[in-house]
Amino acid sequence: MSTRICLLATAFLVTAFLSPSHAANLTVGMKRGAPELKSAGPATFAPQGILLVGDTQGASLFAIATDDKPAGSPAQPLNVEKIDEKIAALLGTSTGEISINDLAVNPETGSTFLTVGRGRGPDAKPVILRVDSAGKLSEFPLDDVLYSKVALPDAPEDKQRQNVTTDMQFTGGQVLVAGLSNEEFSSQLRSVPFPFTTVDKGTSVEIYHGSHGKYETKAPIRTFAVFEVAGEPTIMAAYTCTPLVKFPLAELKPGAKIKGKTVAELGNHNRPLDMVVYSKGGKDWLLMSNNARGLMKVELATVAEIDAITARIADTAGLPYQTIEEYKKVEQLDRLDKDHAILLVGADSGGFSLRAVELP
Numbered sequence: 001m002s003t004r005i006c007l008l009a010t011a012f013l014v015t016a017f018l019s020p021s022h023a024a025n026l027t028v029g030m031k032r033g034a035p036e037l038k039s040a041g042p043a044t045f046a047p048q049g050i051l052l053v054g055d056t057q058g059a060s061l062f063a064i065a066t067d068d069k070p071a072g073s074p075a076q077p078l079n080v081e082k083i084d085e086k087i088a089a090l091l092g093t094s095t096g097e098i099s100i101n102d103l104a105v106n107p108e109t110g111s112t113f114l115t116v117g118r119g120r121g122p123d124a125k126p127v128i129l130r131v132d133s134a135g136k137l138s139e140f141p142l143d144d145v146l147y148s149k150v151a152l153p154d155a156p157e158d159k160q161r162q163n164v165t166t167d168m169q170f171t172g173g174q175v176l177v178a179g180l181s182n183e184e185f186s187s188q189l190r191s192v193p194f195p196f197t198t199v200d201k202g203t204s205v206e207i208y209h210g211s212h213g214k215y216e217t218k219a220p221i222r223t224f225a226v227f228e229v230a231g232e233p234t235i236m237a238a239y240t241c242t243p244l245v246k247f248p249l250a251e252l253k254p255g256a257k258i259k260g261k262t263v264a265e266l267g268n269h270n271r272p273l274d275m276v277v278y279s280k281g282g283k284d285w286l287l288m289s290n291n292a293r294g295l296m297k298v299e300l301a302t303v304a305e306i307d308a309i310t311a312r313i314a315d316t317a318g319l320p321y322q323t324i325e326e327y328k329k330v331e332q333l334d335r336l337d338k339d340h341a342i343l344l345v346g347a348d349s350g351g352f353s354l355r356a357v358e359l360p
Contacts, residue, residue: 015233017360021072023189025047025048026047026048026050026194027029027048027050027065027146029148029195030063030065030145030147030195031146031147031148031156032145032146032147032324033082033144033147034037034143034144034145035054035055035062035064035142035145035147035149036058036302037058037062037126037142037351038057038058038096038126039053039055039056039057039058039117039122039124039126040053040055040101040115040117040126040127040128041053041054041055041056041101041102041162041165042054042101042102042115042165042166042167042168042241043101043103043104043113043115043168044104044168044169044170044175045104045105045106045107045113045170046063046170046175047049047170048065048108048353049065049066049067049068049106049108049109050063050064050065050066051063051064051066051104051106051113052168052170052175052194053115054164054165054168054177054179055126055165056161056162056163056164056165057122057161057162058151059143059151059152059155059161059164060149060150060152060179061149061150061152061165061168061175061192061196061199062147062148062149063147063148063149063194063195063196064128064142064145064146064147065146065147066106066113066140066145067131067132068106068108068109068111069109070109070110070111070132070133070190071111071132071133071134071136072110072132072133072135073224074197076113076238078131078133078135078342078354078355078356079135079353079354079355079358080137080353080354081353082351082352082353082354083100083131083137083344083352083353084098084100084351085351085355086137087114087116089101090129090137090138090139091116091118091127091139093118093318093358094098095351097118097119097120098116098117098118098330098351099116099117099120099124099354100114100115100116100331100344101114101115101116101117101263102114102115102274102332103115103332103333103334103342103344103354104334105334105335105336105342106182107335107337108136109132109133110132110133110336110337111130111133112130112131112334112342112354113128113130113131113140114128114129114130114131114298115127115128116129120250122161122162124308126242126304127139128140128142129172129195142222142352144260148195149196149197150192150196150199151181151199152164152165152177152199152306152351153181153199153201153286154181154182154183154189154202155181156181156182156186156203160180160182160186163179163180163283163349164179164180164181164218166178166179166180166220166221166222166223167176167221167223167224169224169225169226171193171226171233171249172233173193173194174191174192174193174194174237175191175192175193175194176189176190176192176224176249176252176269177189177190177191177192177199177202178187178220178221178222178223178224178237179220179221180218180220181201181202181276182237183204184217184218185204185206185218186204186216186217186218186220187205187206187216187217187218187219187220187221188202188203188204189202189203189206189221189235189237189247189252189253190203190207190252191203191249197317200254200255200355201254201255202254202287203251203252203253203254203255203257203258204217204246204256204257204258205217205221205237205254205257205258205259205260206257206258206259206260207219207239207243207245207259207260207262207309208243208262208308208309208310209239209241209243210265210309210311210312210313210317211241211242211243211245211267211268211312211313212241212261212312213311213312213313215259219239220239221237221238221239222238222239222271222272222273223237223238223272223273223274223275223288223317224236224237224238224275225275225276225277225286226249227277227337228303229255229303230304232248232249232250233248233249233250233283234247234248234249235247235248235249235276236263236275236286237260237305238266238272238275238288239272240270240272241267241268241269241270241271241272241288242265242266242267242268242270242271242272242293243262243264243265243266243309244262244263244264244265244266244286244298245260245261245262245263246260246261246263246303247260247261248292254313261308262309262310262318262321263303263306263309263312263318264298264307264309264316264317264318264319264321264322265309265315265316265317265318266288266290266293266296266298266316266317267293267315268308268315269292270290270291270292270293270346271290271291271292272289272290272321273282273288273289273290273291273330273331273332273333274288274289274330274331274332274333275287275288275289275333276334276335276341277300278335278338278341278359279338280339280360283299283300283301284297284300284301285297285298285299285300285359286300287324287341287342287360288358289330289331289332289333289343291341292356293323294324294325294328295316295322295323295324295327295328295330296321296322296323296324297321297322297324297360298319298321299319299321300319301318302319303319306318306319319333325360327343327357328345328346329343329345329346329347329348330343330344330345330346331344331346331352332344335359336356339358340356340357340358340359340360341356341359342354342355342356342357343355343356
């Protein structure tokens, strides 16, 4: 069986750049006005500069036409030091009163969009910021835009509301959404058609957690990526403490319950934060940031045939990986192009910077 992985993201980029005139207008059906986001959490891009934002407090997804235009040079190195201080100054507050929740790069312009909370906790006000390829930071105005919205059913309440949407990806005309529902079998993956029409109950997902030595159905996926394994679109999902699990995309059915294949355990006392997939040197890789175990580069050459982990694991097992020591405290990342990524990086002295770096 071939283990060659064809990155769907690359296919998306080629489609976006080479044949935009042949794509349907994805803003048809949107309305103009001010989207009433209650929060701005996970974010990703659909084609035609449409920013998808998960509103966890509102248990909704928003699609916002950014009309984003290129600025600067794509080859221009991006390095915005102390971006948290610049954001706080722009919003007229202090760094202690902002949270940078996610970043998403518009693959058609190279602009980085940040979803931010102004304030703390569930009452934080949602803000969307844009950093163009020249490094200029500005607030993206939400008072007069084309947008659409869809509500997520069966959303959890109380402390679990923040997990109704933990990560999102756009692929094949679908918005894939990871998170929790209010059902007992609560960990879910939803496949939402775009442009938005309806949203179903989602697919409940079960995994074997090697560090815990048991099957689990209530832990949310923290971050995931989509790519092809042996010609089959596949979701690679990371959970806290830190199993990597793959699910065939074709198995996502409304109301179904599926079991993923655990292909790696990357160590306990750790929470995955973000990931991308890419090719380099004739091999395919997954790059994942973590809160305690650094930036990991996971080799995917054997992902198609590796045995599933079904017994307790004391430390690490499965797919091989290396820790990229050059970059520490990476909070968020996204691909800028086929060779580069944008990183949100913390400093030992505090604060954050935004950097474009070569994929390792």
